[in-house]
Amino acid sequence: MVVFLLRRVKLLLLLLRWTPVSAQGGTVTVPLTAPASAPPLSRSLVSFSLEQDRWGDWIGQGAGNAFFLNTLNNLKQLTGEPARIRIGADSEDRTNFNPSVQLSESEFPAISTILPYPEATENVVGANFYLLASKLPPGTQVTWGVNFGQNNITAAFLEATAIVNAFTSAAFRESNITLEAIEIGNEADLYTSNGARNSSFNVQQYVSQWTTFANNVTAAANHILGTNVPLQGAAFAGSSHSSTAGFSPQAIFQNGILSSPAGSQIKLISQHHYSGSFCTGTNGILQDLMSKANIRGNLTSYSADIAAVRQKGLTYVFGETNSIACHGAPGVSNTAGAALWGLDYALFAGQLGITRLYFHQGIGYKYNFIQPATLTNSILDGSTLSQALSPHIQPLYYAAVVATEAIGPSGSTTIVELTLNNAQISGYAVLEGNVLVRAVFINLNAFTTGTRGSVHLTLDFFGYGKQPVSFVVKRLFIPTANATQGVTWGGQTYETQDGKVSGVLSTMTVPVSQGLNINDTEAVLLTFS
Ligand SMILES: *[C@@H]1O[C@H](CO)[C@@H](O)[C@H](O)[C@H]1NC(C)=O
Ligand SMILES: *[C@@H]1O[C@H](CO)[C@@H](O)[C@H](O)[C@H]1NC(C)=O
Numbered sequence: 001m002v003v004f005l006l007r008r009v010k011l012l013l014l015l016l017r018w019t020p021v022s023a024q025g026g027t028v029t030v031p032l033t034a035p036a037s038a039p040p041l042s043r044s045l046v047s048f049s050l051e052q053d054r055w056g057d058w059i060g061q062g063a064g065n066a067f068f069l070n071t072l073n074n075l076k077q078l079t080g081e082p083a084r085i086r087i088g089a090d091s092e093d094r095t096n097f098n099p100s101v102q103l104s105e106s107e108f109p110a111i112s113t114i115l116p117y118p119e120a121t122e123n124v125v126g127a128n129f130y131l132l133a134s135k136l137p138p139g140t141q142v143t144w145g146v147n148f149g150q151n152n153i154t155a156a157f158l159e160a161t162a163i164v165n166a167f168t169s170a171a172f173r174e175s176n177i178t179l180e181a182i183e184i185g186n187e188a189d190l191y192t193s194n195g196a197r198n199s200s201f202n203v204q205q206y207v208s209q210w211t212t213f214a215n216n217v218t219a220a221a222n223h224i225l226g227t228n229v230p231l232q233g234a235a236f237a238g239s240s241h242s243s244t245a246g247f248s249p250q251a252i253f254q255n256g257i258l259s260s261p262a263g264s265q266i267k268l269i270s271q272h273h274y275s276g277s278f279c280t281g282t283n284g285i286l287q288d289l290m291s292k293a294n295i296r297g298n299l300t301s302y303s304a305d306i307a308a309v310r311q312k313g314l315t316y317v318f319g320e321t322n323s324i325a326c327h328g329a330p331g332v333s334n335t336a337g338a339a340l341w342g343l344d345y346a347l348f349a350g351q352l353g354i355t356r357l358y359f360h361q362g363i364g365y366k367y368n369f370i371q372p373a374t375l376t377n378s379i380l381d382g383s384t385l386s387q388a389l390s391p392h393i394q395p396l397y398y399a400a401v402v403a404t405e406a407i408g409p410s411g412s413t414t415i416v417e418l419t420l421n422n423a424q425i426s427g428y429a430v431l432e433g434n435v436l437v438r439a440v441f442i443n444l445n446a447f448t449t450g451t452r453g454s455v456h457l458t459l460d461f462f463g464y465g466k467q468p469v470s471f472v473v474k475r476l477f478i479p480t481a482n483a484t485q486g487v488t489w490g491g492q493t494y495e496t497q498d499g500k501v502s503g504v505l506s507t508m509t510v511p512v513s514q515g516l517n518i519n520d521t522e523a524v525l526l527t528f529s
């Protein structure tokens, strides 16, 4: 009875503390231990895919592009493992090799309002192009794509040879920069629509032609490496999710892709995913991207594919992903609200069994985490800027920082999604060696103007283990969902000249009994001790 009354009083006090716009977050139950089914989380869950036409600008000359390398080193410092890098994408299938080319020679189409920074139509690269990867942070694992789209096996052979020659050279060995895999072709399921193959190209022909290329590429690469080179398979733009129709991991398995000697070198299966498209200039709405239900809908549609891949003992990755296809939508992909999308998307994907997400980046793309080069045209419409923009991060970079900090350096992290009584708040428990250590909560309500809403959450724990009595809260402050700058993480900013963090860290220790408020368009990381 006394307990009951005390609870009533506590509830009353809580009610009094609420502002009029507070919504009920309710009590969230946090597990102290993880279920055996919780998949381990890679320290490089958030990784990057780079459009290879301007790889030279990303990595830079001399000692390298300090801004880009600093942004990668920030993440490496949080977990000890650098973000992995996939280099390829559309321009992977438009690249040829010529030993007499110094670095790369590319032809770019005219810019447009939809694509202010279009991909090159043709690239010719020399050996240095690949050798530049030795400047990545020590320990970086790289996946590189070779040309399958142009159906020129000599191009694929020369590229694969140059890649493996680079990764076996002294500079790479000294920096421990390794070739995680070679990918043969990008989004082959689109070849019939982009002219790379005629209308009769289907998954059976894909498997047969890919196998011919893979036999050649692996013969060359295995010989230089002295061991079998791992391959990354599929890299499709979409999925039929079926073993009997269209392009999907299930369909290529059904057609025997793993049974050839070269196919047996597939260690990872990659699929590509975007939640919408700006290819015809249709913008979309930020709140639709920042939707808990949409994020879950987009990712769970891959559940059967993930299961089919893991059942074969292979690693499943999103080898290319981001918010909206065709480089992002203005006012959506480049905003601070998109950082919350990215954070929830990555963590939800991680607990679904997607081992790694390579967020796609190109120089001047709207959905970038990192803009590593000086820009003279607007990323939004291509207009000439009155003042050039120096290298800078975009708000999505904070998704990488927060996710990576939540995962931490243990190497034994698992996450469990929490059930919340609110359609727009997501939450995750983070466990290390099966002990609750942290939690992440994300309020996906898009705040732009007017009164900012908030929710109050009360934490309850279940399972075996010590019940925390307090936690340290670190907040991702976002001015407004549509802001493109001014985000801070624990009071600190990465919006700096050199891409390194600046400012004084600010966190707060809160008794569990007090619970916490989370403003609309805010994420928090709780650390339990
Ligand atoms: C080299 O990098 C790998 C990750 O690619 C890491 O597991 C390994 O510990 C590193 N080795 C050294 C000697 O640093
Ligand atoms: C791979 O293709 C190249 C170029 O066409 C050719 O010289 C080489 O002999 C091929 N290798 C194999 C093992 O077929």
Ligand SMILES: *[C@@H]1O[C@H](CO)[C@@H](O)[C@H](O)[C@H]1NC(C)=O
Binding pocket: 096, 097, 098, 152, 154, 155, 158
């Ligand atoms: C295929 O690639 C090779 C090597 O770069 C090149 O010499 C040849 O012209 C290409 N063939 C076609 C048909 O483009």
Ligand SMILES: *[C@@H]1O[C@H](CO)[C@@H](O)[C@H](O)[C@H]1NC(C)=O
Binding pocket: 198, 199, 200, 201
């Ligand atoms: C498509 O190309 C293949 C060979 O690459 C050829 O055998 C086939 O006849 C072509 N089909 C059409 C419809 O042009």
Ligand SMILES: *[C@@H]1O[C@H](CO)[C@@H](O)[C@H](O)[C@H]1NC(C)=O
Binding pocket: 275, 276, 288, 289, 290, 293, 294, 295, 296, 297, 298, 301
């Ligand atoms: C994916 O998200 C977008 C908004 O970002 C939404 O329009 C679409 O319906 C979602 N798709 C699924 C399958 O949930």
Ligand SMILES: *[C@@H]1O[C@H](CO)[C@@H](O)[C@H](O)[C@H]1NC(C)=O
Binding pocket: 448, 449, 480, 482, 483, 484
């Ligand atoms: C955000 O949207 C609000 C409401 O439409 C608008 O008033 C404000 O100027 C926008 N802010 C930015 C930074 O675009």
Ligand SMILES: *[C@@H]1O[C@H](CO)[C@@H](O)[C@H](O)[C@H]1NC(C)=O
Binding pocket: 452, 454, 475, 477, 519
């Ligand atoms: C939450 O929003 C309220 C109202 O705008 C503001 O006073 C408060 O400082 C915000 N809290 C945090 C932690 O940002």
